Amino acid sequence: MDFSHLSRRTFLQGTGTTAAGVAITGTLGAGGIAVAEDASWAFEPKALDETTIRGLIAMARQLYPHDFLDDGPYVQVVAGLDSSAADDADLQQTLTDGVSGLGVVVSGDASHAVPFHEQSRGLQLRAMKRAETENNAFFEAVRGATLGGLYGNPEVAAALGFEGSAVEHGGYLDRGFDDIDWLPQSS
Amino acid sequence: MARTYDLSDDSVVVIIGSGAGGGTLGHELSEKGIDVVCLEAGPRLDLGDIVNDWGEMGAKLSWNDKRIGTGALNPGYPLWVCKTVGGTTVHWAGASLRFQEHEWKARTTYGDIAGATLLDWPIDAAEMDPYYSRAEDKMGTTGTHGIPRLPGNNNYKVMEYGAKKLGYQTVHTGNMSINPEPRDGRPSCLQLGFCMAGCAIGAKWSILYSEVPKAEATGHFELRPDSMVVRIVHDDSGKATGVEYLDADGNLQMQKARIVAVAGNSVETPRLLLNSASSMFPDGMANSSGQVGRNYMRHLTATVYAVMPGPVHFDRGTQMAGIVMDEVRHDDSRGFAGGYLMETLPGFGVAAIAGNVGGMSIDTPGTWGRDYTREVIENYRNMAGMWLVGEDMPQADNRVTLHDTEKDQYGLPVPVVHFDEHPNDLAMRNHAYRMGSAVYEAAGGSKSYELPPFPGTHNLGTCRMSANADEGVCGSSGATHDIPNLFISDGSQFTTGAAENPTLTIVALAIRQAELMAEAMRTNSI
Numbered sequence: 001m002d003f004s005h006l007s008r009r010t011f012l013q014g015t016g017t018t019a020a021g022v023a024i025t026g027t028l029g030a031g032g033i034a035v036a037e038d039a040s041w042a043f044e045p046k047a048l049d050e051t052t053i054r055g056l057i058a059m060a061r062q063l064y065p066h067d068f069l070d071d072g073p074y075v076q077v078v079a080g081l082d083s084s085a086a087d088d089a090d091l092q093q094t095l096t097d098g099v100s101g102l103g104v105v106v107s108g109d110a111s112h113a114v115p116f117h118e119q120s121r122g123l124q125l126r127a128m129k130r131a132e133t134e135n136n137a138f139f140e141a142v143r144g145a146t147l148g149g150l151y152g153n154p155e156v157a158a159a160l161g162f163e164g165s166a167v168e169h170g171g172y173l174d175r176g177f178d179d180i181d182w183l184p185q186s187s
Numbered sequence: 188m189a190r191t192y193d194l195s196d197d198s199v200v201v202i203i204g205s206g207a208g209g210g211t212l213g214h215e216l217s218e219k220g221i222d223v224v225c226l227e228a229g230p231r232l233d234l235g236d237i238v239n240d241w242g243e244m245g246a247k248l249s250w251n252d253k254r255i256g257t258g259a260l261n262p263g264y265p266l267w268v269c270k271t272v273g274g275t276t277v278h279w280a281g282a283s284l285r286f287q288e289h290e291w292k293a294r295t296t297y298g299d300i301a302g303a304t305l306l307d308w309p310i311d312a313a314e315m316d317p318y319y320s321r322a323e324d325k326m327g328t329t330g331t332h333g334i335p336r337l338p339g340n341n342n343y344k345v346m347e348y349g350a351k352k353l354g355y356q357t358v359h360t361g362n363m364s365i366n367p368e369p370r371d372g373r374p375s376c377l378q379l380g381f382c383m384a385g386c387a388i389g390a391k392w393s394i395l396y397s398e399v400p401k402a403e404a405t406g407h408f409e410l411r412p413d414s415m416v417v418r419i420v421h422d423d424s425g426k427a428t429g430v431e432y433l434d435a436d437g438n439l440q441m442q443k444a445r446i447v448a449v450a451g452n453s454v455e456t457p458r459l460l461l462n463s464a465s466s467m468f469p470d471g472m473a474n475s476s477g478q479v480g481r482n483y484m485r486h487l488t489a490t491v492y493a494v495m496p497g498p499v500h501f502d503r504g505t506q507m508a509g510i511v512m513d514e515v516r517h518d519d520s521r522g523f524a525g526g527y528l529m530e531t532l533p534g535f536g537v538a539a540i541a542g543n544v545g546g547m548s549i550d551t552p553g554t555w556g557r558d559y560t561r562e563v564i565e566n567y568r569n570m571a572g573m574w575l576v577g578e579d580m581p582q583a584d585n586r587v588t589l590h591d592t593e594k595d596q597y598g599l600p601v602p603v604v605h606f607d608e609h610p611n612d613l614a615m616r617n618h619a620y621r622m623g624s625a626v627y628e629a630a631g632g633s634k635s636y637e638l639p640p641f642p643g644t645h646n647l648g649t650c651r652m653s654a655n656a657d658e659g660v661c662g663s664s665g666a667t668h669d670i671p672n673l674f675i676s677d678g679s680q681f682t683t684g685a686a687e688n689p690t691l692t693i694v695a696l697a698i699r700q701a702e703l704m705a706e707a708m709r710t711n712s713i
Contacts, residue, residue, distance in 0.1 A: 161568025171377030182497030
């Protein structure tokens with residue numbers, strides 16, 4: 001249970017992967033889009049436009065970056081958000097406006113439009129910190145979905161050391177529940 | 188074999204709630220040949236519904252109806268309890284510890300503490316001893332009745348090593364109602380590691396599969412799941428005569444009763460009494476003292492996670508895999524009254540750790556970003572974790588009330604739960620954080636994270652037991668001071684919270700209450 005990020009809504013959604021039910025079909029947009037080159041993690045958008053989707057993928061990775069992950073699990077997080085947005089017009093608006101807000105680089109008194117997914121890492125972090133303060137509802141919606149979707153993804157969780165459902169394997173009684181080997185023997 | 192009873196049958200005992208208190212009371216009464224109708228707000232699951240998935244089981248088991256927390260509580264989710272047949276005995280971790288002798292006499296032992304509404308229980312340790320023994324036998328508690336203790340997992344071994352290095356003496360794998368070997372028709376523990384998602388094999392004692400089927404087999408017990416009680420009704424003499432409830436189809440039904448026993452956990456129990464206000468009882472039933480809903484306690488609670496030098500895999504094996512008991516004594520020299528326990532507890536999966544450690548501990552590089560993932564999340568496999576649970580002080584203004592305007596899906600006013608900490612609670616938690624972190628440092632931990640309380644799983648005291656009718660809601664049998672055939676049968680009865688996980692005491696009190704109730708029925712005093 002993620003109590004830090006708990007609202008009734010996220011609690012009900014739980015920590016299960018949001019990507020489990022996403023159809024991995026088609027490609028994301030057209031015209032040599034990098035994230036669509038690997039069809040294994042492309043998806044057919046239901047609600048969000050391409051700029052928003054690309055921005056959310058970049059944001060999900062900047063929120064919880066792991067060098068050992070390619071974009072796939074982050075794309076799955078965004079596929080889940082896109083699915084939710086298809087049934088929730090308010091969420092769709094929040095996400096679209098939020099990414100649009102991230103696509104602004106502020107320099108002195110001037111603002112310049114640069115799509116978020118095309119910004120450098122440092123500029124992205126600036127935009128995200130700004131959103132965390134100024135558009136917290138958007139920021140937390142994406143952060144909550146990324147926490148649940150990324151770490152609820154069984155493959156990501158396994159890579160980090162959470163081994164998932166145990167009952168079908170007979171538990172850990174014979175699979176290392178007490179296999180610690182680095183601790184000195186206690187007296 | 189399960190009986191059914193007519194709505195108009197006014198000879199039955201109606202029990203509201205099928206958790207540790209209500210479920211035990213129902214089974215015990217049915218064994219004595221007393222007819223019971225048990226109304227449970229949640230659905231009836233079976234073992235096949237229990238899977239090793241935190242998100243799925245959180246949604247399936249939890250009480251997610253709207254509640255509002257104020258003060259120090261999570262505003263949108265102040266409690267983490269269950270709405271399902273078996274109540275919180277489906278998701279409990281299994282720790283089954285007796286109160287210490289002095290904890291029955293908190294007011295006498297701790298003295299007058301400013302701001303605390305301490306009382307002595309109107310029962311003592313000697314009187315409870317045989318009921319504890321029967322509860323432990325019923326539940327198959329390890330370390331009692333010749334039942335061996337469970338083996339310790341990695342998370343336990345880390346805690347044990349650090350604790351012993353610090354000089355702690357009483358460190359073991361606990362008194363757990365989880366079978367180390369097959370017993371009472373239930374299998375032995377396979378160390379699945381999802382105790383609090385519900386035990387998928389039934390090795391852990393739960394009302395759901397341990398007590399309900401036995402109660403049904405007596406032919407004196409009817410369970411009605413998906414039945415939300417909305418009001419207790421009474422006659423002109425003020426005696427409870429039955430309850431109104433919404434059945435699975437949302438239809439309002441009225442079940443008559445000879446006795447009504449309320450066991451809805453410490454928010455729903457007072458809420459129901461308050462919602463049962465009438466012209467005769469304008470402040471709610473059994474509330475002439477004004478104490479219904481007051482003195483809400485939720486135990487100290489705190490969590491320490493630590494990054495250890497090697498893999499721990501703390502999700503493997505029983506979650507509450509062991510205990511350090513040295514700090515549970517009462518010892519004024521530490522600067523607080525009462526005591527606390529250290530119990531291992533992992534983190535409910537990576538997603539929960541990733542959110543909770545950053546969101547609840549101050550000592551992390553923020554809640555997101557590269558430094559956060561490297562320091563916290565990528566150390567997941569090396570994490571050890573413990574839960575700190577101790578006695579908190581009862582306070583009159585920590586209470587359950589009804590919201591003025593907001594209603595839930597049943598049309599009932601939403602409960603508002605207020606809780607602020609007493610200075611004693613803070614002093615104890617400070618000590619517990621320091622010692623918990625020290626345990627992990629002694630075992631080689633490089634960094635520990637202190638997390639404040641999760642939404643309460645030990646919710647106590649809102650209809651408390653008192654010798655004097657003006658200081659509490661019920662007497663030593665659980666019968667309310669105002670209405671002799673209306674009983675409190677869950678943790679709401681607790682006069683004070685003690686340090687120990689409460690389920691064993693709730694079960695022991697229910698066994699005792701069944702005896703007293705049966706005797707009162709036999710002698711026609713009810």
